[in-house]
Amino acid sequence: DAGVIQSPRHEVTEMGQEVTLRCKPISGHNSLFWYRQTMMRGLELLIYFNNNVPIDDSGMPEDRFSAKMPNASFSTLKIQPSEPRDSAVYFCASSQTRWETQYFGPGTRLLVL
Amino acid sequence: AQKVTQAQTEISVVEKEDVTLDCVYETRDTTYYLFWYKQPPSGELVFLIRRNSFDEQNEISGRYSWNFQKSTSSFNFTITASQVVDSAVYFCALNSGTASKLTFGTGTRLQVTL
Secondary structure (H helix, E strand, C coil): CCCCEEECCEEEECCCCCEEEEEECCCCCCEEEEEEEECCCEEEEEEEEECCEEEECCCCCCCCEEEEEEECCEEEEEECCCCHHHCEEEEEEEECCCCCCCEECCCEEEEEC | CCEEECCCCEEEEECCCCEEECCEEECCCCCEEEEEEEECCCCCCEEEEEEECCCCCCEEECCEEEEEEHHHCEEEEEECCCCHHHCEEEEEEEEECCCCCEEECCCEEEEEEC
């Protein structure tokens, strides 16, 4: 299996620009999670989907962040407009069910200047 | 609410030493799952183990072993005969019934030197 795939791996952008992060979960997994990792806050869950439906988005920082899962094999996390404080590593993870082991993608390292 | 505490921020050992990473968790749920993940310098998060709340058997996998004790709400991780390749940040995580999402500890950075 290819594992969770994320793109891009690195993104450098300027404040105010729109950023779109992409994720392809492991085939057959029904739950998908977006996490953010920073030095200050550690690993924090932003949102998770079950069967393509957003279940808990309480971790989404503010309205500038949005996430979609149009089908079982693709999800996006969008930041518009981006700010320097959004700089972080964003991980996507998937699992067969929300109780099973979450497998993480390689992450997208985002730098907003 | 669920919480995971990894009190050890950083540990340094010399190769071949044994090292134990501590993890203490809090949850009111009777059904929950505990995990350990490894994050090497390359940055990816690698799954190591998953344990459910009804299984208190200790587990050994090669040089790795885990000690789960519900009485003290701990899920400690021991590396025997550590190697330089074990250098990484190790995260303990909890997924409990009502929250149904992973809560991570702050991680323990392990540095193994020659």
